[in-house]
Amino acid sequence: GENVEQHPSTLSVQEGDSAVIKCTYSDSASNYFPWYKQELGKGPQLIIDIRSNVGEKKDQRIAVTLNKTAKHFSLHITETQPEDSAVYFCAATGYSTLTFGKGTMLLVSP
Amino acid sequence: GAGVSQSPSNKVTEKGKDVELRCDPISGHTALYWYRQSLGQGLEFLIYFQGNSAPDKSGLPSDRFSAERTGGSVSTLTIQRTQQEDSAVYLCASSLVQISGNTIYFGEGSWLTVV
Numbered sequence: 001g002e003n004v005e006q007h008p009s010t011l012s013v014q015e016g017d018s019a020v021i022k023c024t025y026s027d028s029a030s031n032y033f034p035w036y037k038q039e040l041g042k043g044p045q046l047i048i049d050i051r052s053n054v055g056e057k058k059d060q061r062i063a064v065t066l067n068k069t070a071k072h073f074s075l076h077i078t079e080t081q082p083e084d085s086a087v088y089f090c091a092a093t094g095y096s097t098l099t100f101g102k103g104t105m106l107l108v109s110p
Numbered sequence: 111g112a113g114v115s116q117s118p119s120n121k122v123t124e125k126g127k128d129v130e131l132r133c134d135p136i137s138g139h140t141a142l143y144w145y146r147q148s149l150g151q152g153l154e155f156l157i158y159f160q161g162n163s164a165p166d167k168s169g170l171p172s173d174r175f176s177a178e179r180t181g182g183s184v185s186t187l188t189i190q191r192t193q194q195e196d197s198a199v200y201l202c203a204s205s206l207v208q209i210s211g212n213t214i215y216f217g218e219g220s221w222l223t224v225v
Contacts, residue, residue, distance in 0.1 A: 034214070043219050046214070049211075049213070089152065097158055098153075098155070100152045102152040
């Protein structure tokens with residue numbers, strides 16, 4: 001089955017800095033890679049996703065890149081704000097269900 | 111409904127008791143998923159439904175765990191003879207259909223504490 005590794009487990013940045021979270025996956029058949037943001041006491045919310053026929057996707061301050069050859073994908077957040085503080089999960093799927101990374105706790109200090 | 115609804119939001123139960131967790135997916139969504147999230151951990155897949163059938167039950171950790179879905183809508187996750195290691199947040203999610211790349215929406219979760 002699929003295995004997803006996510007790094008770093010925690011990331012502290014100053015407001016206005018950029019943040020990068022990286023994930024690798026094992027199954028070359030995986031073709032869909034979403035990112036979720038989870039705030040304390042809430043369920044995960046989809047923030048951006050990318051499919052295997054695309055190398056990069058941007059949505060305002062958030063971007064995701066995918067390297068299918070190397071089997072890794074990354075989340076980039078620019079101009080971070082305190083409200084970006086949360087746990088971020090990457091995931092991958094090619095079959096029935098999403099396999100998640102273990103999460104990155106992002107802390108943005110004012 | 112507007113989103114995935116789960117109940118109860120919080121449940122404290124004594125070790126050995128049975129618990130039922132309910133999930134009401136987004137209206138019209140045919141695929142439904144259950145995940146478990148232990149403190150500080152990632153999301154562990156339990157089971158998914160396409161309609162009323164469960165093609166993949168591979169994530170259920172033991173035979174104390176079962177789930178059903180009726181009418182292609184509401185699902186119930188049952189944990190029998192609860193153990194302390196069952197303490198976790200149980201997350202339900204749904205998607206329009208079960209196709210890779212279909213957006214999956216999560217509920218707020220049911221926080222289960224076994225004492």
